[in-house]
Amino acid sequence: MIEPYYETKLGKYFLGNNKDILSGFPDGEFDAVITDPPFFEKDKYNMGTYDAYVNVLPELFRVMKDDSWLIVYFPSTRLPEILEDTTKYFKYVDRFILEFRSTMVKGAFGDKKTLEVLVFKKGRPKVRERFYNDVIPGLEDPTIVTLHPRSSMWKPTLATAILITKIVGFDKTILDPFAGLGSIPIVAEKLGLKWVAIDKNPEYAEISRLIIKESVEPRTALKEKSRD
Numbered sequence: 501m502i503e504p505y506y507e508t509k510l511g512k513y514f515l516g517n518n519k520d521i522l523s524g525f526p527d528g529e530f531d532a533v534i535t536d537p538p539f540f541e542k543d544k545y546n547m548g549t550y551d552a553y554v555n556v557l558p559e560l561f562r563v564m565k566d567d568s569w570l571i572v573y574f575p576s577t578r579l580p581e582i583l584e585d586t587t588k589y590f591k592y593v594d595r596f597i598l599e600f601r602s603t604m605v606k607g608a609f610g611d612k613k614t615l616e617v618l619v620f621k622k623g624r625p626k627v628r629e630r631f632y633n634d635v636i637p638g639l640e641d642p643t644i645v646t647l648h649p650r651s652s653m654w655k656p657t658l659a660t661a662i663l664i665t666k667i668v669g670f671d672k673t674i675l676d677p678f679a680g681l682g683s684i685p686i687v688a689e690k691l692g693l694k695w696v697a698i699d700k701n702p703e704y705a706e707i708s709r710l711i712i713k714e715s716v717e718p719r720t721a722l723k724e725k726s727r728d
C-alpha cells in the first residue's frame with residue numbers, strides 16, 4: 501500500500517487521486533465519510549471538478565461499513581445533481597443549513613451566505629443523539645490554528661465538530677476523500693477519532709500538515725515554516 505504524505509497519532513493523509521488510493525483499502529473500513537467535494541463543472545480554482553465526486557462514489561460505498569454515514573458539504577445551487585448522483589448508492593436522510601459567509605458560490609439571486617450539509621446513509625446507522633439545531637453556525641474551534649489562505653475551501657471546524665459529535669460519535673474512523681487544507685481531519689484529530697484523508701494537491705497537503713502540527717503541538721510548525 502502507498503505511504504501516507506504525513507501521519508499523526510490518529511490519522512493518515514495520502515497524496516494522490518482518491519479513487520486510486522482507496523483501491524488499496526479493504527471493504528467496510530469507515531464508519532463515516534465527511535467531505536467537501538469540488539462542485540465546479542470546470543476546474544477554475546484548482547479544486548478539481550464535480551465529476552471527481554461522481555467517479556469516487558462507488559469506491560466510497562465499498563470502503564464504508566454496512567451501517568455508516570455519508571456527510572457532504574455542498575452548495576444549494578447544484579442540489580438536483582448531487583441528490584440524483586448520490587442516491588444511486590446511498591439513501592438520503594436529511595440536510596442542515598450551514599451559515600458560511602466566505603463561500604464563493606454565486607446563487608441565482610446573489611452571493612450565497614449558506615451551504616447545505618447533506619446527510620446520506622449506507623444501511624441503517626444509528627442516530628447517536630437527537631438534536632434540534634438544523635441551522636449550524638459557521639464558527640471555528642478557537643483551539644485550531646487556521647492558516648487557510650483560501651477561506652472558502654476551509655469549512656468551519658465547529659460545524660464539523662457538531663456533526664461528528666451528534667451524528668457519528670467518537671470511537672470511530674472517518675474518511676475525507678477531498679481533504680484539501682484539512683479542515684475536516686483536524687476536527688477528527690482533536691476529537692480523538694481515527695481518520696484517513698486524501699487530496700491530489702501537494703500544496704494543500706503541506707498546509708494541512710502544518711495546520712495539524714500547529715494545532716496539536718502548538719507553535720512548532722509555524723517556526724518550521726519561517727525557517728524555509
Ligand SMILES: C[S@@+](CC[C@H](N)C(=O)[O-])C[C@H]1O[C@@H](n2cnc3c(N)ncnc32)[C@H](O)[C@@H]1O
Pocket residue numbers: 516517518519536537538546547548549552653654655677678679680681682683684698699700701704
Ligand atoms: C472544496 S476542496 C476541499 C476543501 C477542504 N474541505 C479544506 O478544508 O480545504 C476540494 C478538494 O478536492 C481535491 N480533489 C479534487 N479531485 C480530487 C481527486 N480526484 N482526488 C483527490 N483529491 C481531489 C482538490 O484538490 C481540493 O483540495
